Amino acid sequence: MPIITMLMLSVLAIGSNVSNVSASPTVTVYATDHAFYSEAPSLVSTYFNVTVGITNVVDWGAWSFKLNYNTTLLDAIRVYKTANTSDNTDFVPTDVLGNWYPDQAPTINDSIGGGLGRVWCGALVPVAPGQGRNGNAEFLKIKFHIAVAPPRGISPPNPANITWSCALDLYDVVIGDSYGAAITVDVIDDGSYSYTRGQQIAGAPVASFTWVPTFPIVCQEVTCTDTSTPNGGSINAWEWEISGPATNTTAMNLSTMKFHCDDAGTVNVTLTVFDTEGMNDTVMHSIEQTKPLGCRLDLYTSTNRWCGQVTPNVGIGINEPCDALSPDVNVTLFAEVTWNGAPRMHVLVAFEVLDNRNSCVLYRTAETDKDGIARIWFRIPTPCEVSNFGKWIAYATAKIQDVKQEDRMPFDVGYVITLELVLTDKDTYYAPCDWISIGVELKNIMWIPKNVTLVAVAYDDCDVPIGQVIVPITVPGGRYCNPYHMYVEIYPGIHVPQWTYVGTRGKLYVSAFTTLPRLCGVAYCPEISKTFKLEWRG
Numbered sequence: 001m002p003i004i005t006m007l008m009l010s011v012l013a014i015g016s017n018v019s020n021v022s023a024s025p026t027v028t029v030y031a032t033d034h035a036f037y038s039e040a041p042s043l044v045s046t047y048f049n050v051t052v053g054i055t056n057v058v059d060w061g062a063w064s065f066k067l068n069y070n071t072t073l074l075d076a077i078r079v080y081k082t083a084n085t086s087d088n089t090d091f092v093p094t095d096v097l098g099n100w101y102p103d104q105a106p107t108i109n110d111s112i113g114g115g116l117g118r119v120w121c122g123a124l125v126p127v128a129p130g131q132g133r134n135g136n137a138e139f140l141k142i143k144f145h146i147a148v149a150p151p152r153g154i155s156p157p158n159p160a161n162i163t164w165s166c167a168l169d170l171y172d173v174v175i176g177d178s179y180g181a182a183i184t185v186d187v188i189d190d191g192s193y194s195y196t197r198g199q200q201i202a203g204a205p206v207a208s209f210t211w212v213p214t215f216p217i218v219c220q221e222v223t224c225t226d227t228s229t230p231n232g233g234s235i236n237a238w239e240w241e242i243s244g245p246a247t248n249t250t251a252m253n254l255s256t257m258k259f260h261c262d263d264a265g266t267v268n269v270t271l272t273v274f275d276t277e278g279m280n281d282t283v284m285h286s287i288e289q290t291k292p293l294g295c296r297l298d299l300y301t302s303t304n305r306w307c308g309q310v311t312p313n314v315g316i317g318i319n320e321p322c323d324a325l326s327p328d329v330n331v332t333l334f335a336e337v338t339w340n341g342a343p344r345m346h347v348l349v350a351f352e353v354l355d356n357r358n359s360c361v362l363y364r365t366a367e368t369d370k371d372g373i374a375r376i377w378f379r380i381p382t383p384c385e386v387s388n389f390g391k392w393i394a395y396a397t398a399k400i401q402d403v404k405q406e407d408r409m410p411f412d413v414g415y416v417i418t419l420e421l422v423l424t425d426k427d428t429y430y431a432p433c434d435w436i437s438i439g440v441e442l443k444n445i446m447w448i449p450k451n452v453t454l455v456a457v458a459y460d461d462c463d464v465p466i467g468q469v470i471v472p473i474t475v476p477g478g479r480y481c482n483p484y485h486m487y488v489e490i491y492p493g494i495h496v497p498q499w500t501y502v503g504t505r506g507k508l509y510v511s512a513f514t515t516l517p518r519l520c521g522v523a524y525c526p527e528i529s530k531t532f533k534l535e536w537r538g
Helices: 003-014
Strands: 028-031 034-038 047-070 074-081 089-093 100-102 107-113 116-124 133-146 153-155 162-177 187-189 191-197 199-201 209-212 221-226 235-243 246-248 256-261 265-275 280-289 295-301 330-339 348-354 360-367 373-379 390-400 403-413 417-424 428-431 435-444 450-459 465-475 484-495 503-513 528-536
Touching (some): 028 162, 047 074, 047 191, 116 133, 209 265, 221 235, 221 265, 295 403, 330 348, 330 390, 348 373, 360 373
Parallel strands (some): 028 187, 428 528
Antiparallel strands (some): 047 116, 074 133, 089 100, 089 116, 107 116, 162 191, 209 221, 235 265, 246 256, 265 280, 295 330, 348 360, 390 403, 417 435, 435 484, 450 503
């Protein structure tokens, strides 16, 4: 292990109570505050970014922190590095013991208990001893989604505004210097989130609307559709208002309105609805639109998930990952080529896919169509003698007007659900009337939850099945190729009958199915087993 990596790990073990080796001004680690206010029934902003950073640091060479948030109000979606940390080597905890391993994505856990979620991040700064970085820096940005807005107060009888809020709680903050010693953090400045709702007039309709595409780019047309709810009368009139870099393309007095994205920036769209009782309500959404400058290539896939479940495209964006893929799945890779946001036809795109041993799985070339999209397809091979499970990566490259562009898409290959360990409460069981208590450790390598039917079957010394138990469970998904580990107790266990052949090699087999085989269920992964003794209770 490199010396500087060992120093990083020693800093994480020591904690932040070790005094700094060099004097510095007040060192502050902070998270930013975010407050929203709306008189409308819908969200002011669906997503927002929380910045975590540091001020007045001297000779910093490593950092880590945890940030808690309220999972009832917020979902943590993704973590982005900043220009200050783009070259940092990530370290994250990947098991329950808290061991840290290099080159992994930050950990996002939405269920640490007590209604809290946690973002856990850390990194090593690639600097030589004595050459650490100084001053102020932004570690990263955490993208949050507003899961639920507070209800609106009705006036009368409730004239008060309603606010829901939670702390963005920083803790376990560790800052290391370039020598591996801990730097004292003088101030930890937690962030905060709040959402305040204004009043709703009694009997008024509740205004709302949706729009597609959700994240438009310049030159795209956006369609906004009224989804308001009447409250007494029926809605019979609409007024739309647009501000920002956009041009309206349809009538402004209809339930559906379209606008054209003219430039990058924020477009504020306001809808006021009127009903037959003379009541009205208003809602406003801020819609962000981006402008891809020059040549742009975006590699992504619309993967066929386990048992044919199809999810939206993943990997969209530069160097964005794809969800995990299982053996024998057919994968289509798409590469979209644009110039200043417009599709480019007849561009040759080169594709390459590397497996976990950095061996090439395929090279292909495809030409873009009228939508600027080139595509190829291949099937994930089944495991061979040397397992191909692990981190894979797909590349796509193209050239327009002598400008080269590339995009890559990392992803995991492996069994979607893996049975890792089976445990029993004893090594010896007695016939008759004993019970075999069973515990199973399993993991899900996908981002989405999976329904699993666990089946445990016990055999006696003569390979006669003596009992079985079936437990349907849902295994939560991980985030960004970080598997979700889960321990399950299979209740009530398996009863040892009187006619059991006692001996020294009773055996327990545990399998994970999509559903029971008689219902066309298939296995997620190989079964696991455990031996035990069977004796007669005299």
